[in-house]
Amino acid sequence: MVTSLSNGHSEKRCGKQLMVNGDCTFLVLPIHRRRKVSAIRDFPEGCGLSDSKIHPETRVQTIDCSLMKEDQVVSSHIYVPPSANDEPATVQWEGKEAAMEDRELSRTPEAVKCDSFRMSKSPSTAFAGGSKFLSSGGNLSGSGSCLEKAVTTRYFPQRKFSAVRDFPPLCGKDASHLRNDESPNGNSSLENTSIDLKKLAVDDKKLEKTTATDAMEVEKNVQDGCVYSERPAGIVQPDSRGDDDAKKIKTHDVFEPSTTQLPPENVRERRTTICEGSSHHQVEITKAVDIEGNGDAVQFEGTSWQKIIVHPEFRSLETKPSEMSNFQHEPEGGFDGLQVESDRAVVLGLMAESECPWRHGRGSSKFDLIDGTNHSKGKKVDLFAQSDKSKADKKREETPNHTAGKKPSQKKKRNAAAYEGSDQLVIWEKKDSQCCNEDTGEFWVDKKSRGSSVVTPPINHDSNDSIVIRNKVREALHLFHSHYKRLLQEDKSKIKEQTDGPRVFHLQAAKILKDEGKYVNTGKQILGSVPGVEVGDEFQFRVELMIVGLHRPIMGGIDYVEHKGKILATSVVSSEGCADELDDLGVLTYTGQGGNLTNTDKEPEDQKLKRGNLALKNSSEEKNPVRVIRGSESTDGKLRKYVYDGQYVVEKYWQDMGPRGKLVFRFQLRRIPGQPKIAWKEVKKSKKLKIGEGLCVIDISHGKERVPIRAMNTIDDEIPPSFTYVTSMIYPDWCNPIPPEGCDCIDGCADSEKCLCAVRNGGEIPFNHSGAILEAKPLIYECGPSCKCTKCYNRVSQHGIKLQLEIFKTEKRGWGVRSLSSISSGTFICEYTGELLEDKDAEQRTDTDEYLFDLGNNYSNHTFSDGVSTVVSDMEGSSFTIDAAKYGNVGRFINHSCSPNLVAQNILYDHDDDRIPHVMLFAGDNIPPLQELTYDYNYKIDQVFDSDGNIKRKDCYCGSVECTGRLY
DNA sequence: GCGAGTTCAATAGT
C-alpha cells in the first residue's frame, strides 16, 4: 500500500494533480515545502475512505464494555447513541436511563452486577457505529482497492533524524518468513493436500439413481417411523395430528447416543484427520467405520468417541461393497472431505500474526486442509487430476462417447466437475469454462464419462495468489457497497412521493455487481474454505455471502452441492447464531429448513428430509466440512451482520418438536479444531482476566475517557510506559486558536446548502447518522461549540472515544491497541492527542520523536466545487507536529502497518486554524474484535535522516502479507 | 427432452 504515488512530486511543488489509474483517481495536493524537522508520522497516503451506507434511522452505537470495580472486570454491553447529536450519550440499565458521562454509574455495585445495559429505545440496530464506508468484508483491508484512494495531502519531508520505536530483529519480512516456517507454505500446502481424487470418480448413472432414491427412501423411512434421534425417548411428543401422524414417532426406535464409548471394535476402516493449529499443535479427528453396521464413530482428539447414529434402514442406503465396483475410482469408504491418500489431512493453523489470536495476516488463505506430515508431491495429480494436457484433452474428447452409452441424468444440469485442493472441493459448473485453464487444458480430467470432471485448483496457496483473490473479494464488496450507497443516496434525493414498494437496494446493488461480472467464486460450489474469505470476515447482507461465494442462496439457510450422487451441505447460515448457541467446544445446533416455520400464511408441517436437510444428513455421514456463517442479532432482534465462523462437521442429527408443533430436524455441528479462534469467545475470556492474569492496568486514562482503557500484557512483565493521559490537544501558550464562525442551523443541519459547516465540507455532512465517516477529505469541519445547532450528526470525533479499546503488549512491536468489540468501517476510533509543537520545537525533542505526528502543511482552504479540492492558501509560516511523548492518549500506542485498518483524518471543530487540525483516526475496514488497530505511518523509504544527515532505515515488523519490509 | 412456469427458502425494509 505504500505505493509512492508521487515521489517525484515532492520536489516539484506541484499543484493540483489528477492521477488516473483505472478506476482510481488520485488527487494529489500540492507539496509546499520541506519539513524542517523529523516529525515522524505523516498522514497516510490515500486516506481514501469511500463508500458508506447511510442509515438515517440508525442512531445507536453498540459498545462492548467492561466495567471496572476495584480489581473486578465485569463484561457488559452498552448501547450508546451516536455522538452525532450533541446530547450526552445515555444508556439504560434495567429501565433506568443514565448519562454515559456519569462514570460513577458504571462503577456502582449495581452496574457491576448487571449483565448488560440496554438502550431505552433502539430505533435501529446499528452495530458498532452502524455503517461501513469501505467494505463489509470484515478485515478486508490493506492495499489494492482503488476505492480506498481519495484526496490526500502529500509532501515528503526530509527527516533529519529519527527515533522511531525500535523493534526487535526477526520481524517484518523476517517475521513473515517465520510465519511461513510455522506452517507449511502455500505451495507445499497445495502439493501436500493429496486429497484422494479417486473419490471424486462418480458414475453419473449411479449418481442419478442414488440421488433419486436417496431422498425418496429417506423420506419413506421417516414416514415409516424411523426417528434418528439422540434425544431420550419421550422428548418427542406426538401432537394432535392423529394416530397416523403420531406413528411417525416411534420412540422405541430412537437410537440412544453413545458419546463416551470406545471406538467400535470391528472397524471397517478408520480415517484420521490431523488438524494442525498454531504452535504445531495437531488435533486428530478420527472417523471409524463400523463393519458391523452398529454405527460409525467420530472422535476429536481429547474428546470421547461420538457414535454416529444411523438407523439400519438408512444404512441400507449407503453404498454397498458390491456397488463399489461401479465406481471406477471409488475407494472403499467413499469420499471423506478431509481425507488424503494417507488418510491424513492437516488443517493449517490460521494463526500467524502472533498478536492476533485468530488472524493470520491479510490477504492469504490460511486455512488449509493439507497433509502436513506427508510432503510428497503429486499424489493428487497421479490419482486423478493429472496435469498432462494431452491426457486431459483426450479424456475430454472421450467424454461424449462414454456418456452416450449411458443414460445421462435429466436433473444434472452441471457437469459436476470437481477439484480438491487443500481444504476445498470445488464443483464446477460446466458452463463456467473460464474457471478452467482452457489454454492448457491441464485442469481438465474427465472421470471416464461419469459426469464429473476434476480440475485442480485455479488458485494455489501461494501468498501472491491469495492476495489477488483476497483483493478480488475486497473489490467486489467495495463495489457492492459503493452501488448500495449510491442507490440509497439517489433514493434519498428523490421526492418521497415515489414509494413504489420496498426498495431493496442491497439486491439491486448485487444485481448491478453481477451484471458487471464482479462476483467472486462464481460457477462453482466449494466444499471447504472459500478463496479470499477468511474466518472472522463480516458481512452486512446475505447477498454479500453470495457475491463472494461463501453461501449462494439468498434466502435458503443451507447451501449444498451434488456430489457423488449425494447432496452435501457446503454452508449454513445460522441466524439464531448468537454467541450462546455455541458452547466452548464450538458446537452449533442448527435447525433444518422447511415446514413453514416462518411463513405464517401457510400451515406448518413436519420438516422433510430433503434439500438442505438431506444435504446436512449426508454431510453428517460424509463428515465433509461445512462452512458456518453466523448471523448476529442486535438489540431489536434484527440481524445486523453475518460473520464467517469457519468450518464445521455435522456430527449428528435428530428430529425434535418445533415451535409450531411440527417436527423439525436438528443438526449438531462441531467446529473443526485448528481454525482461528472465535473472536467473541476470546473477548469473553479476555474480559474475565483480572490483575495479574494479563491485565496490568485497569484504565490507563485514569478515568479521563468515558470507557476505561485497559492495558493487557500476556507476554512479559512490562507495564505501559508512563505518560500523562490527555483527552484533548495541549496547545502552547502562544497558540490561541480562534473559534470558528459556526453555523446557525436549528434544524439539525439538515439543509446542507444553508449549514455553513456543511458548505465548508463541500455541501454535505461527511458522516452518516451512525457517526461513520463517509469519505476522507483533506479537512473536515464538524459543527462545534460556536454552532447554534443542538442536534446534528456533524459531530463525531469531538465526543471522544466510544469504543472499548485496550492496549496490549505485542510480541514484536511493543504496545499496540485493539478493540474489544467489532468495529465497522468508518467508525471513529480516537484522536491522536499530544502537545502541539512548532517544527523548531519538535526538532529539539530528538529523544522522543517516536511519538511525533507530523501535521505538516495540511492547512489550506478547501473550496469544494465539482468535487475537487483546490488549495488557495499560501504556505508561509511554519508547520506543526503533535508530540505525544509526555502528554497523549491511547492513540500514541497505535502501531504502524503496511496493511492498516485505520486512516487519519484532519478535522476542525473548535477553532478555525487549519494549520493545526485535530488528527482523528477512523476505521478503514470492518475490524473484528481483538484485531490490532494500525495505521500507515507513511514514512518514505530513504527519506528519514539522522542528526548527521545520514539516511536512516528501519525494518517494518507489521507482519502483514503486504509488508514492504521497511518502515523507512 | 425441453422450456415455461411454479415452489421454496429468509430476509430487509416499509
Add this chain to the structure above:
DNA sequence: CACTATTGAACTCG
C-alpha cells in the same frame, strides 16, 4: 408487528 418484494435453484408441468 404485519406485510411484501425479492433471487436463484430446484422442481413440476405441458
